[in-house]
């Protein structure tokens with residue numbers, strides 16, 4: 178079990194991580210997902226022991242490894258965790274084998290055992306043929322594999338990844354995603370993985386903590402986040418494409434939805450209606466439930482078409498069977514279903 182209890186981190190007066198609490202079972206794949214600057218790296222660095230919490234505790238397998246309230250933490254090298262960075266940070270003067278061997282030497286593993294373990298991890302990452310090369314003689318993707326091999330060699334019970342795929346090209350990212358999932362199954366190590374890429378999060382995670390401005394907005398399985406987003410931020414950050422959020426305000430005896438008078442029964446006089454992209458449709462003709470938008474984008478996605486419209490700062494996306502006959506810049510009518518999927522307050526809390 179990996180437990181984080183009321184964790185806070187302040188840099189001077191700035192609070193980078195605010196009262197985060199979560200628990201995952203052994204062998205979980207926890208993704209910390211959020212936009213740049215939301216505090217995910219700071220949280221990961223506290224898990225690695227590189228940063229002392231200002232308040233709260235981190236507990237690995239029942240043992241407290243960081244305690245902000247007592248300003249105390251177990252040394253990074255002694256907490257049975259391994260960290261893989263975005264930059265590979267391999268030792269350039271050591272071969273691939275030498276890099277992977279180094280942490281085993283530090284832990285004083287006997288030579289014969291060391292050789293067996295090196296072979297095991299080089300095989301696991303399919304880089305045994307590179308064992309005698311130096312970091313400047315292998316590609317970026319291969320260097321990342323070596324960095325991962327070096328991290329898992331000492332068999333840490335907690336593996337920490339800080340955006341490990343962000344320096345790789347799109348195709349390699351997808352391949353490495355599958356590789357990392359295979360590795361996770363093979364090692365069984367509890368994994369914490371930082372990314373701002375929601376597709377990566379949704380495909381790899383058993384548990385996701387969606388972060389914004391230092392707080393956890395929602396903690397759950399990928400399916401929880403898609404099916405029941407708890408905040409407007411989660412609803413618009415997660416999913417492909419993300420959900421549509423349309424402002425609804427009282428207008429005389431009725432309501433204006435996205436600026437147009439419509440028949441709707443919102444739970445409050447000023448709120449947000451969420452519509453899933455696959456429930457919207459587009460057409461040339463106006464009706465009681467349509468919003469006129471400027472067509473700004475169409476793209477093919479898994480045999481269907483994603484259509485995006487923009488008007489007065491409102492952005493709507495629909496997933497439809499075929500592209501509308503209009504051209505970019507033309508007016509397209511986005512048709513809303515009779516009821517939204519759910520409601521949020523103007524400040525982003527879920528209403529129903």
Ligand SMILES: Nc1ncnc2c1ncn2[C@@H]1O[C@H](COP(=O)(O)OP(=O)(O)OP(=O)(O)O)[C@@H](O)[C@H]1O
Nearest residue numbers: 188191193211212213214215216217218219220373
């Ligand atoms: N040592 C530090 N001193 C002061 N402020 C810091 C320090 N480290 C991080 N911060 C601030 O804390 C906030 C969170 O940073 P953090 O690196 O955790 O974000 P992040 O979500 O990982 O972002 P990114 O995806 O861009 O790496 C940022 O506003 C950052 O400027």
